[in-house]
Amino acid sequence: MNDSVLMLTIMAAIGLGTPIVFATVGEILAERSGILNLGVQGMMLFGAVVGFWATFQTGSLWLGVFLAVVAGAAISVIHAFNSVTLRVSQIVSGLALTIFGTGVAIFIGRAGASPLVGRPSREIFEPIFPQSLADIPLVGPLIFGHDALVYLSWVIVAIASYYLFHTRPGLTVRAVGEDPASAEAAGINVSRVRYIHVMLGGALAGLGGAYFSLALVPSWQDNPIGSAGWIAIALVILASWRPWRALWVAYLFGAAGRVNFTFQTLEINIPSNLLAMLPFLLAIVAMLILASGKRARLLGAPEALGVPYFREER
Amino acid sequence: MSRRIIVEPRGLAPWWLKLLIPVASVIAALALGALFLMMTGNDWVEVYKKMADTAFGSGRGFAETLVSATPLILTGVAAAIAFKMLVWNIGGEGQLMFGAIAAAGVGIWLGGGTPPIIAITAVVLAGAIGGAFWASLSAVPKVYLGTNEIITTLMLNFIALNLMQYLVLGSFSPWRDPEATQFPQGRPIIDNARIPEFFHRLDWGLFIAIFVAVLAWFVISKTRSGFEYRIVGDSFNTARYAGIRVPKKILGTFLLSGASAGLAGSILVAGILGKMDPRSLDLGLGFTGIIVAALARLNPIAIIPVAILMGALNNAGPALQSIGVPTATVKILQGAILIFAVAGEFLIGNRFRRPRESVEEKPEPAKEASAA
């Protein structure tokens, strides 16, 4: 039963979805504070290479993860500085971050006399519970069949959701994303809130990147993450800026990524390129139906998203 | 309190500053790149020398640079005209690819005896129309439903890429070269549809690209339609108030932006490639166009030299492998240039002053006694 096509698809969906969960929740935090960061792809790749490199050097998975998180947060400061302090176009700045991060990641992977590229990871994340537990029909794999980072992603989703909707700092973030002038008048330091949440977004993107290089694709390639960073940006809208929904839509996309293989198992032949379009088509259709015009507002789009905030405006 | 610096929007940036910022961005990016190279044990002087030599050191090298620059001029114009109207078309990639698909389709379908002038025109225009069509998939929902174009253009990039790959791989596809049995390849377009080369690999497509950039500048600054475009780009509300049909204007701009990117695709297909070659069309030319547009401060004329600079970087990248330096160095430089150029916009838009300095005279005290 645990080997059924459905179960394998679900497990793969969770695996492929997990890095996207991290990145999507991170972007939700940044966007809830009013900053659109199109640099997710770059931040993820940078986290992926730093995590891989650190684990490769030390053999410690968790050190790799830690440094990936730090790397993601660090590189996101570029975007925070551009969009919060300098208040320039968030869209162009985010793209710049993606181009830069991608370049740096590929460069690090290929630099030096014995480059990382092509090498397998020294350690990879494995399921943490004994196989016997994972063999329990149905619930076994779903509950006990994952590596530590999957469980961590669940914890992060729960914390992010509670934080945003049930704590005072979370209220602050939402207010800053909706109406920074009012938030400022209520004594909130808008710039600080935005810096912190852009960096949280970067940290989670870095973590998502490390999940690729240390769990999903455990050898270094120029781009182990595909277009996961871009997908995360689309998923924020489909998740209507809510962390729990991000979890489900990310798994849905994970499943779509797996569909190719599933179809082959079921002897259905659809060219892989057409299937690869599926997640993107889905995102567009969903956007057209759910998030067009005023509906985006109702869905939960922060009012001030992407709008630079000038304090001493008269 | 006097140590405080006040930052405030400035009225008119001096012309030299507008020139200085992009130049300084490039220099700063080169400095950052040098730092990277040093940290990874490379001789940055040697690397930059190699790059300059490859891109500008010989006639052929410079011709290659111009070959690389040609599509970037067009994707740069595509980004610039859209961004200036706050249309965030980041789908230059996809529009270029779909333009290439359309151009190759026409170039394959045409009879071999079609006169060159007709064949070339048909193929090149097919690319522009294809690009406009691909843009319309985002533009129409944006204008009529209010769908965010950032996400739709982005998603359509990936759809176009997969579509293009499918059309080369698919066994029934007319785009697939029936004679390439080992590795699937694009089918060559008819010879008469190829844009002639005039030096080395450089073809007349370069002049089409330059013409488009100049045309964009002319229309924006000298025509009635361009004046309306500037009003809409400045304020939607004001444009509506002045009787301009804003949605139509946005739609038109978005489609022209897509057409320009699509033109880049068709010029590649009809020029150096001669067929739809997915790998040569998936080099991030659309995104690089955004760098070009930003560094040129959305000015269509400035796009030409900036595109040549970016073309030089793209041209020089692969040559670095011969001295053991990753090609990705070029990507780092391009990303850094864009970061610095964006940050530089702040300096163009703002000025700094001390609280009491450079302020006009205080108003005269009012000559009025107390009432009580």
Place this chain on the structure above:
Amino acid sequence: MPDQDQSSATPAVELRNIDKSFYGVFANADVDFSLAKGEVHALLGENGAGKSTLCSVMAGLYRPDSGEMLFDGKPMVFKSPKDAYAAGVGMVYQHFRLVSNLTVAENLALGNPEVGLRLSQGQLEAEAKELGERYDFPVDPSARIWQLSVGQQQRVEILKLLYRDAKILILDEPTAVLTPQEGEALFRAMRMLADEGRSLIFVSHKLQEVKAVSDRVTVLREGRVVGAANTDDAEPRDLARMMVGKDLVLPTRKPNESVGDEVLVIEDLVVEDDRGLDAVDGLSISVRAGEVVGIAGVSGNGQRELAQGIVGLMKVKSGSVRLNGTDVTKKSVLAKIKSGIAYVPQSRLGMGLAPGLTTEDNLALKQYREPPYSNGPLLSAAAFGRRGAELIEEFDVRGVRPGLPIRLLSGGNLQKALIAREVVQDHSVLIARSPTRGLDVGATADVRDHILAERDRGIAVLLISEDLDELLALSDRLVVIYEGRIVGEMPASEATAERLGLLMSGEREDQSA
């Protein structure tokens, strides 16, 4: 300079030599000010006198360029409103600072360090309800801000300050958005707060209000303090003179001599607002050539929808707009411009002008389609320059430099440029919304002259304003609207502020009265 406080008690606020400038223009210069504990202190001044800026400085939103601020005798530097809150200073801004998508209770909790880390909606709402009842300010704590009326939103703003136990409350033109009757209720609450020992700063440019509610008054003009007094000792005439800088002269307005035919006729007009409600709800007016018809009403009673419905910027749901006998109801904005409707919108930089384009470009904004500006599809740069220079000269628009974006001109010059463009085009109707709002005395006079000149040359003028002074100074006939309907109509000669005030608050009077 302000008198020293008679009592020996330390003032709640003392400002010394405050300077604040924006973009090189002074908003406050050498301001001294003192606020005693337990008093209501009015800050009186014309639009643009620097009252709001001074308040924002005290509330920590702006940092003064120089000068000293003492709160309860202690020198303070506020880096942000947070510091001001910590010092017990809170402000109700003219434009409310409420997050419209959050609930009342959430807005009270926002940024308040005394609310715990965990947010309990239930507890917050109970506290908000209790507080509202204590001050006789009933509001539904679970309602979202956008669901509340303007008056209710203002209460939330005040509750926000009380929730933090602010000792010094700054109210920036709180009555501007209220009916006279709502204003009365506010004044009672203000007295109650002062009696509790809190100090209040009350900003206004209306003498009667200052007389009605304040203990002391400080008058500002052109960014400077020009006088201070105990309210009871101050003669309204003297205050008015200080405020304006000269003796108040009643507007000298020639009555319109010849009123012509009906030019603009509106019948049963219905226009929906953005939320889909009928903001203009069956309204009929006609304006004759050479007549100024003033539309009075509290902000938000359909003024925007009326103006935008007539000019074609908002869709007319039903009813008709006729211009010189021709039905233009469904015509496009452009067709209406061409048929002769000139429009001075309320928001200069938000609608009437393209902020980033030059003055010359803006002056051509409605006529660029025709010669001399256009020559077929091409523009004539020479015509832009020549025509622009003529209008800049004729309408005395100052501060124009080549290539300078128009947004950098002052409010008065913006308005002059805007009016210049509107009145030089061929038109038979001029619709103007609050044309002198925010302008200084000189510019106000100029703008009023232009509008009267329009009338005198036979244009039908529809003046929509929330400023009674402006309406009384310019209108021949006054129409009062409330919730999108006409509730009263009278010749300007029979209008009094009191009568208009009653009508504006929805008290329907007998039409024949």
